[in-house]
Amino acid sequence: MEKYMILAPQKENGGLFMQPVIQDNVAHIVYDEARAAQPLKTFLLPPLDEVVGKKVQAEKPWLFLGIKACGLAALPILDQAFGGDFTDPIYQKRREESFIVSSDCTQPWETCFCTLVGGQPYPVKGFDLNLSKVWDGFVIEVGSLRGKTLLEGHDEVLKEVVREEATALEKMRNETTKKVEEQNRDFKFEKRHREVVSGNWESEVWERHSETCVECGACNHACPTCHCYFLDDVTRKTFVKLRGWDSCMYSGYAVTAGGGTPRPRLYERFRNRYFCKFKYLDDNYGMYGCTGCGRCIEGCQGKIDMRQALKDLVKN
Amino acid sequence: MGPQNNPYQSQKAVIQKIIPETSGIKTFVVQPESGFSFHCGQFAELSVPGIGEAPFAMSSPCFKSEQLEFTIQNVGYMTSRLHAMKEGDIVGIRGPYGNGFPLDDFYGKEVLLLIGGVGFPPARTLIYSLLNEKNKFKRIILCYGARTPEDVVYKYQVEDFRKKIELYMTVDKADKNWRESEGVVTVLLDKVKVDLKNSAAVVIGPPIMMKFGTFKLLEVGYQPKDIYLSMERKMYCGIGQCRHCMIDHYFICKDGPVFTYEQLKNFPNIWE
Ligand SMILES: Cc1cc2nc3c(=O)[nH]c(=O)nc-3n(C[C@H](O)[C@H](O)[C@H](O)COP(=O)(O)OP(=O)(O)OC[C@H]3O[C@@H](n4cnc5c(N)ncnc54)[C@H](O)[C@@H]3O)c2cc1C
Ligand code: SF4
Ligand code: SF4
Numbered sequence: 001m002e003k004y005m006i007l008a009p010q011k012e013n014g015g016l017f018m019q020p021v022i023q024d025n026v027a028h029i030v031y032d033e034a035r036a037a038q039p040l041k042t043f044l045l046p047p048l049d050e051v052v053g054k055k056v057q058a059e060k061p062w063l064f065l066g067i068k069a070c071g072l073a074a075l076p077i078l079d080q081a082f083g084g085d086f087t088d089p090i091y092q093k094r095r096e097e098s099f100i101v102s103s104d105c106t107q108p109w110e111t112c113f114c115t116l117v118g119g120q121p122y123p124v125k126g127f128d129l130n131l132s133k134v135w136d137g138f139v140i141e142v143g144s145l146r147g148k149t150l151l152e153g154h155d156e157v158l159k160e161v162v163r164e165e166a167t168a169l170e171k172m173r174n175e176t177t178k179k180v181e182e183q184n185r186d187f188k189f190e191k192r193h194r195e196v197v198s199g200n201w202e203s204e205v206w207e208r209h210s211e212t213c214v215e216c217g218a219c220n221h222a223c224p225t226c227h228c229y230f231l232d233d234v235t236r237k238t239f240v241k242l243r244g245w246d247s248c249m250y251s252g253y254a255v256t257a258g259g260g261t262p263r264p265r266l267y268e269r270f271r272n273r274y275f276c277k278f279k280y281l282d283d284n285y286g287m288y289g290c291t292g293c294g295r296c297i298e299g300c301q302g303k304i305d306m307r308q309a310l311k312d313l314v315k316n
Numbered sequence: 317m318g319p320q321n322n323p324y325q326s327q328k329a330v331i332q333k334i335i336p337e338t339s340g341i342k343t344f345v346v347q348p349e350s351g352f353s354f355h356c357g358q359f360a361e362l363s364v365p366g367i368g369e370a371p372f373a374m375s376s377p378c379f380k381s382e383q384l385e386f387t388i389q390n391v392g393y394m395t396s397r398l399h400a401m402k403e404g405d406i407v408g409i410r411g412p413y414g415n416g417f418p419l420d421d422f423y424g425k426e427v428l429l430l431i432g433g434v435g436f437p438p439a440r441t442l443i444y445s446l447l448n449e450k451n452k453f454k455r456i457i458l459c460y461g462a463r464t465p466e467d468v469v470y471k472y473q474v475e476d477f478r479k480k481i482e483l484y485m486t487v488d489k490a491d492k493n494w495r496e497s498e499g500v501v502t503v504l505l506d507k508v509k510v511d512l513k514n515s516a517a518v519v520i521g522p523p524i525m526m527k528f529g530t531f532k533l534l535e536v537g538y539q540p541k542d543i544y545l546s547m548e549r550k551m552y553c554g555i556g557q558c559r560h561c562m563i564d565h566y567f568i569c570k571d572g573p574v575f576t577y578e579q580l581k582n583f584p585n586i587w588e
Contacts, residue, residue: 051324085570086323086555201584228559231324231552235366241324246558254550254560257391260523262549262563262588276559283565 004063004099007043009036018042021065032106032133035068035293039224041078044094045243047221051090051231053240061097068105070114070293072126074224080285081227099146102127105176111294113184113307117193119292121176134169187307189314193288197278200313201271209309210270212302217247219273219296219304225281225289228253248273274309323555326363326408327352332383334403337469341434342399343375343387348409353381356419356441357546357574360411361554362386364401368394369408371551371569375437377444378416384409387437387469413554414573417442417518417544419449426455426510430529432501432521433462436469438546438573439520447480456481457508461501461525463488484508501525502532512537520546527587530577543577547586 006021008029016036021029043062075095082091105112105121114121123130128147131138139161142148151158161169181188189196220226228246233239246253249269255261263269281289290306297305329352333345352360356378363369376385390399401407427446431439439458446456458477462468464487470477477483484504486497497503501521517538519529526545533543547568549561556570564583566572580586 052322052326081557084556086557087321088324088557089322227557229552230558230560231369233363233366233368239366241369243324246560248559256548256550257395258522260588262585264588275564276562280562280565 003061005060006063006065008065009033018064029065031066031103031131031138034105034107034109034112035070035295036066037222037295039074039222039293039295040064040067040071041074041224041227044078044098045082045091045227045229045245048242048244049090050240051088051243053236053238054090059094061099062094063099063101065101065103067100067102067123067127068293069102069119069121069123070112070291071224072100072102072123073114073119073291074293075126077225077281077285077287077289078227099150100127100129102130102143104130104132104173105180106133106172108176108180108183109294109298110183111297111305112180112292113187113294114292115177115180116184116187116307117288117290117292120173121180122173132169132172134165134172139165139169184307187311189311191314193278193290193310194282196310196313197274200316203313203316205309205312205316206267206271209304209312210267210302212304213249213266213270214301215249215251215266216301217249218299218301220247220249221245222295222299223289224291224293224295225277248276274306323410324553326361326369326410329384329407329409331401331403331405331407334401337387337471338467340390341387341467341469342390343385343469344398344407345376345383345385346407346409347383351381352384352409352412354378354412355416356445357416357438358412358414359438359554359573360384360386360409360413362388362398363408363410364394364397365406365408367397369552370394371413371548371554373438373441373546373573374412375440377448378441379445379448387434387440389434411554413569415571417445417574419445421544422446422516423452424454424514426457426515427453428457428508428510428515428517429459430501430505430517430519430521430533431458431460432525432529433467434469435520435522435525435546436460439518440470442518443477443481450480454514455510457484457510458482459484459486459501459504459508461486461488461504461521465491465494482508500528502528505532505536516542516544518544518546523548523587534577540578540581541576545575545577545580546573547575547580548573 007018008021009016010019010028018036018038082088102123127143130141229243230246232242277289327349329346329348335343359371359373361369372386375387490498517533549568551561552558554569556567561568
């Protein structure tokens with residue numbers, strides 16, 4: 001365990017935040033409930049990172065506790081974006097070495113909508129171990145060889161899951177799923193998101209829903225799949241290249257030397273974010289850029305709700 | 317982790333020579349420390365150490381990898397620092413990136429290049445490649461437009477090109493010594509007769525010029541699949557990650573910069 005830097009969701013001002021685990025806060029770890037505020041990219045692709053100049057070998061690998069299904073669902077996008085033809089060795093190292101212990105959701109946030117985008121509030125893949133709180137213990141699911149190895153030699157605290165426990169787990173999962181479905185009843189539609197968005201290039205919805213946007217970029221920065229970045233060459237003691245989170249909502253995002261930009265108006269940038277999530281990323285990586293985590297709704301200064309925008313597009 | 321497997325790491329290159337082209341454009345001859353092979357139409361990320369990095373097309377022949385040329389307009393933060401550099405100074409270079417021109421598509425055809433302003437650098441690389449296998453192409457026609465006679469790049473090569481390819485030039489505003497056409501580059505298309513069934517057109521230049529150039533080619537009778545565009549957008553990574561250069565789902569840096577108009581014609585705002 002000393003091998004890892006452990007991060008786990010902990011309560012603070014009514015929210016859940018990924019915090020380093022130290023001796024005296026182990027008791028405050030919240031395994032279940034709902035996703036934490038920070039997405040995993042915060043740690044795998046930090047907001048400002050040295051991509052040239054840093055000695056990444058010196059970093060301790062992460063051990064994440066209490067990651068939810070919507071967090072795991074975002075990783076294949078980052079893996080494809082930062083793997084593939086030009087693998088980012090820093091991301092790859094952090095990703096390969098980090099150990100993920102996920103957990104079922106039990107008390108989804110009001111903004112959660114994983115069930116609308118093909119997800120479910122409990123992890124089914126992408127974890128090393130999954131812990132589901134049942135009664136006074138955990139049902140542990142092994143998701144990788146590393147997960148299996150970690151459990152080896154701990155037989156004194158492990159026992160086979162009995163039928164009653166399996167039934168209780170299933171019941172709990174169904175209940176949480178129902179809860180998410182229920183709170184999103186008004187936002188549900190049958191049409192595929194891809195068609196809803198790409199069939200609506202011209203729509204008053206873009207202008208109407210972006211009216212209250214203040215271009216803060218919170219929707220991008222909070223999102224577990226958004227990964228646009230800028231690069232910056234700076235001279236510290238020696239020369240370094242920094243990579244920082246960018247936001248496609250910023251007016252300067254795509255401005256070139258002549259001052260031109262393909263999306264000068266705010267509603268165009270707003271629309272682009274939806275097109276990116278439900279068309280472009282689907283074309284690039286075969287999956288939507290939205291896992292339904294609700295962070296962009298929660299963090300929006302303009303109280304913009306993606307679910308409502310999508311629903312209004314369907315109505316058109 | 318060596319530089320060879322860190323895609324963000326540049327190699328060093330020495331500026332060997334700086335050729336002034338116009339008042340705002342210079343050609344930099346650079347020698348990368350450990351060689352740099354590329355295909356014509358590809359580009360590199362050049363950096364001024366500690367200042368910044370930007371994408372530029374190579375303008376030298378792609379069969380020469382030990383020495384590269386870049387023709388660069390001074391337009392802002394990074395390019396102004398670059399323009400202030402001297403022979404012997406060190407820049408960073410990483411790449412090559414992008415797909416480059418599909419020369420195979422051009423074999424046996426009349427190749428028409430419609431080039432505006434500082435779109436010439438990648439076009440010059442293409443011309444070198446075409447001349448290198450000259451007998452494989454039916455015709456090589458260059459239509460080049462600049463704002464004024466002073467803005468013409470590679471003036472010292474014009475006479476040589478004229479001997480080897482069909483060359484038409486125009487400027488928006490002529491002076492009394494100008495012997496060629498006057499008007500925007502599309503006026504040159506009225507002078508050239510091509511065999512439309514067997515021709516490919518390449519368009520490179522500022523966005524507006526590319527837009528009207530493409531429309532003119534369509535008007536003349538070119539098919540969208542026979543019009544090749546070298547696109548430019550804001551770009552940081554050059555490697556299909558940062559997403560700044562996207563046109564719809566295409567990465568200009570990776571899927572492009574060369575696209576046929578057929579590929580892009582249904583997307584809105586491609587010229588901005
Ligand atoms: C594939 C490709 C090939 C290019 N080839 C050439 C060439 O051969 N010669 C030439 O003079 N110019 C070329 N450009 C344009 C050149 O990259 C810009 O002029 C340059 O980035 C301006 O940088 P700056 O810092 O001086 O300008 P600033 O306006 O200060 O730009 C700040 C930052 O914005 C970005 N940026 C600004 N304008 C552009 C732009 N037009 N395209 C992409 N990124 C931009 C850069 O990341 C730059 O660091 C090319 C662009 C692309 C995409
Ligand atoms: S778009 Fe919003 S709800 Fe979807 S994954 Fe990103 S932050 Fe979560
Ligand atoms: S979080 Fe809301 S206000 Fe901020 S940029 Fe996104 S849509 Fe606009």
